[in-house]
Amino acid sequence: MDRMSRDTFAPDGANPLCRLSLEQLRRRTSMKWRTYPADVLPLWVAEMDVLLAEPVRRAITDAVALGDTGYPAGTAYAEALAGFARARWGWDGLAVERTAIVPDVMLGIVEMLKLVSGPSDPVILNCPVYPPFYQFIESMGRPIVEAPLDRDGRIDAAVLREAFRQADQRADRPVYLLCSPHNPTGTVHTAAELTHVAHLARTHGVRVVADEIHAPIVAAGASFVPYLSVPGAENGLSLISASKAWNLAGLKAALAIAGPAAADDLAGLPEEVSHGPSHVGIIAHTAALRDGGDWLDAVLSGLDDNRRLLAGLLAEHLPAIGYAPAQATYLAWLDCRNLGLGDDPAEVFLQRGRVALNSGVAFGTGGAGFVRMNLATSPELITEAVRRMAAALA
Numbered sequence: 001m002d003r004m005s006r007d008t009f010a011p012d013g014a015n016p017l018c019r020l021s022l023e024q025l026r027r028r029t030s031m032k033w034r035t036y037p038a039d040v041l042p043l044w045v046a047e048m049d050v051l052l053a054e055p056v057r058r059a060i061t062d063a064v065a066l067g068d069t070g071y072p073a074g075t076a077y078a079e080a081l082a083g084f085a086r087a088r089w090g091w092d093g094l095a096v097e098r099t100a101i102v103p104d105v106m107l108g109i110v111e112m113l114k115l116v117s118g119p120s121d122p123v124i125l126n127c128p129v130y131p132p133f134y135q136f137i138e139s140m141g142r143p144i145v146e147a148p149l150d151r152d153g154r155i156d157a158a159v160l161r162e163a164f165r166q167a168d169q170r171a172d173r174p175v176y177l178l179c180s181p182h183n184p185t186g187t188v189h190t191a192a193e194l195t196h197v198a199h200l201a202r203t204h205g206v207r208v209v210a211d212e213i214h215a216p217i218v219a220a221g222a223s224f225v226p227y228l229s230v231p232g233a234e235n236g237l238s239l240i241s242a243s244k245a246w247n248l249a250g251l252k253a254a255l256a257i258a259g260p261a262a263a264d265d266l267a268g269l270p271e272e273v274s275h276g277p278s279h280v281g282i283i284a285h286t287a288a289l290r291d292g293g294d295w296l297d298a299v300l301s302g303l304d305d306n307r308r309l310l311a312g313l314l315a316e317h318l319p320a321i322g323y324a325p326a327q328a329t330y331l332a333w334l335d336c337r338n339l340g341l342g343d344d345p346a347e348v349f350l351q352r353g354r355v356a357l358n359s360g361v362a363f364g365t366g367g368a369g370f371v372r373m374n375l376a377t378s379p380e381l382i383t384e385a386v387r388r389m390a391a392a393l394a
């Protein structure tokens with residue numbers, strides 16, 4: 001039932017999202033392409049349908065050609081991120097000596113939580129949010145406190161204050177796990193919002209761990225603000241990786257960054273954590289942040305186009321779906337509550353339309369009736385996905 005074939009595929013050289021045909025993508029063996037049967041069009045898990053940025057491909061192949069596949073050493077990854085942060089976000093405060101390499105962002109979050117809180121301390125989340133936040137925290141045995149985003153997908157200061165206040169009363173060392181930019185809504189938190197978060201956290205003795213994995217992926221006109229750059233955030237910790245923006249999830253490496261007043265906490269990171277990141281992964285992530293800016297800009301421009309495309313397609317074929325193009329991430333958070341498909345419309349789109357989207361239910365309170373669509377693909381596949389969704393309802 002795939003409409004795309006090699007014959008109809010016309011690669012657009014300038015847009016990295018248009019370089020691979022469906023036939024090529026189906027040869028991939030990663031989660032996005034192998035979880036569902038071959039007649040399902042997968043626009044779910046956050047993998048990108050791109051070839052590697054040329055500087056990244058070259059760095060990896062050079063390392064392989066040299067047999068440079070041993071253990072990691074040095075601070076090149078942190079230096080590359082510091083340069084990227086300076087150039088993209090105008091932030092000069094990323095000190096290489098206050099960073100540590102961790103295997104990936106999720107394991108980095110687990111380690112940061114262990115550093116700044118105890119085994120029974122609660123973790124506060126803004127739901128709906130990236131499902132593994134729940135899975136990883138629950139598997140640590142930590143209680144989760146949900147502080148739902150407001151109707152516009154923004155942090156609700158009053159709700160957050162109340163969650164902090166209650167957590168402060170009940171626990172010694174509560175933690176707030178901030179998702180910035182936010183997955184799935186793509187909300188880019190403003191400097192004012194983050195400054196207020198830092199103020200609330202200080203007031204209630206809550207430590208902040210910020211997951212900033214989507215930070216490089218912003219829409220035209222949006223500006224990402226690093227949490228550690230705002231006043232009052234000095235005792236915060238953040239996690240960043242090149243894995244989302246350059247599609248490097250399979251090349252494990254991420255960075256934990258401490259604000260000046262969290263340096264001692266980060267220094268307590270157990271030595272064995274540094275055993276997880278891959279040396280080749282670090283080489284790839286470093287090349288992405290240092291030399292992958294032009295490629296990223298081309299992707300960002302393609303994503304702007306894809307958001308516009310999706311808005312037009314939904315307006316034409318599925319006008320009952322609510323969609324506000326996101327300020328960041330390559331994810332689209334679709335409000336399907338008016339379709340009458342119940343809590344889990346993704347299941348209907350999968351069964352009847354043969355298109356795989358993420359079910360909003362897994363994103364916690366506020367996720368029922370929503371689906372998440374991955375726009376890091378070609379306009380052709382987005383068009384086909386919407387066609388299938390509409391056919392599912394016909």
Ligand SMILES: Cc1ncc(COP(=O)(O)O)c(C=O)c1O
Nearest residue numbers: 046104105106130183211213249
């Ligand atoms: C907010 C967020 N954090 C973490 C991750 C996973 O990162 P990693 O593979 O580095 O653990 C993702 C992946 O999509 C994500 O969206």
